[in-house]
Amino acid sequence: MDFAMDGAIKRPRIVNHSIGWARWVSIVLAIVTASALTFAARAYEVTPMRVFLQPDRGQNSATITISNIREESLPVEIQVFRRVVAADGEQIFEPAEEEFITFPPQVQIAAGQSQAIRIQYVGTLGEMAEAFVVQVTEVPVNRLEGTGIQFTYNFGVAVYVQPPRARARLAVSEATTADGTLRFKVANSGNDYGFLTGQALQYTVGTARVTLTPDDLASLVSNPIVPPGATREFAFPLASAPEAGPAATGEPVEVRLLRGES
Structure with missing residues (x-):
């Protein structure tokens, strides 16, 4: 699963049905560039990209819609993962099936049709918001000719479960520059997830302001x-x-979030 931004990210998955590992790697390297332009036409669509749930207000469920824009049927399965984010931005996705009920968990969508997937949070939320990813995974079908390689797609929908009076409180600290790079930290003292994007940032190094x-x-x-x-x-x-x-x-450094900093 790969999140370049926060939201639903489609990622091609390569499935090998018949050939050895070394030959599979060489074939993949040879065909990825040539195949890149065809991925979009063969993909499917998942909406919305981001979901917020507030169990204390009775909002513990949501609907995700999968649209099959191909000319063939689309088998998919739904899985839920807890999203753990490290200080450097690296992410770990831990199975969290017990936290949600998904219906249906598996489905085959006819060509040109859509399917609604209901997700319901049944976990126990503490004082802090929690983040999950609902992964929609295309199930490979073993019906290929030739190389035995098949490209499939995974979509990840970000789900945030919020406690009462949820609010992020972001503050910048420890701004430094070295080797042409600006480094700083952002601390969140609130009880909800904060987002660095969606707002502006201003930094000053000496007399230069960007x-x-x-x-x-x-x-x-x-x-x-x-x-x-x-x-x-x-x-x-x-x-x-x-x-x-x-x-x-080497100049004095200041970094400010123009919106969202407490």
């Missing part, structure tokens, strides 16, 4: 979420501020 728009941040941050009660570490390449010249290493 403002990064939400779109800028989206291109720089591969994993934007900051868990409640946790601290994340971020690193960006230093940019040039037109009004002040290049931001220089």
Whole structure:
């Protein structure tokens, strides 16, 4: 499972039905580039990309829609994982089937049709929000000719279960520069997940001031979420501020979130 951004990410999965490992690797390397342009036409769609549940308000369930845009049937299965985010942004996905009821857990969707999947949170939520991923996995069908290689897709839908009065409180600290890189930490003292994207960030190095728009941040941050009660570490390449010249290493550094910082 791979989250480049927070939301539903499609990822091709390669299934080998008949050939040895070494030959499989060589074939994959040879065909990935040529096949890249055909993936979109063969994919399916999952909506929404992000789900928020609030059990204290009776909102403990949601519906995910899978649309089969192919000209052949689509067999899929649904699995739920807990999403654990480390300080450096690395993620671990732990099985969490006992936390949710999914219906149906498996389904075959006819060509051009859609299927609604209901997910219901049945876990016990504490004082902090929890993050999960509902993974929609295409089930490979062994009916290929030739190489025996098949490309399938996984989609991950981010699910956040929020406690009462959920709120993220983000604050920046320990900003430094070295080797052309800006490094800083973002701590979340709230009880909900915070998102570095969706807001602007401004940093000052000496007399140079650079403002990064939400779109800028989206291109720089591969994993934007900051868990409640946790601290994340971020690193960006230093940019040039037109009004002040290049931001220089060794100068005093200040970093501010223009929205979302408490």
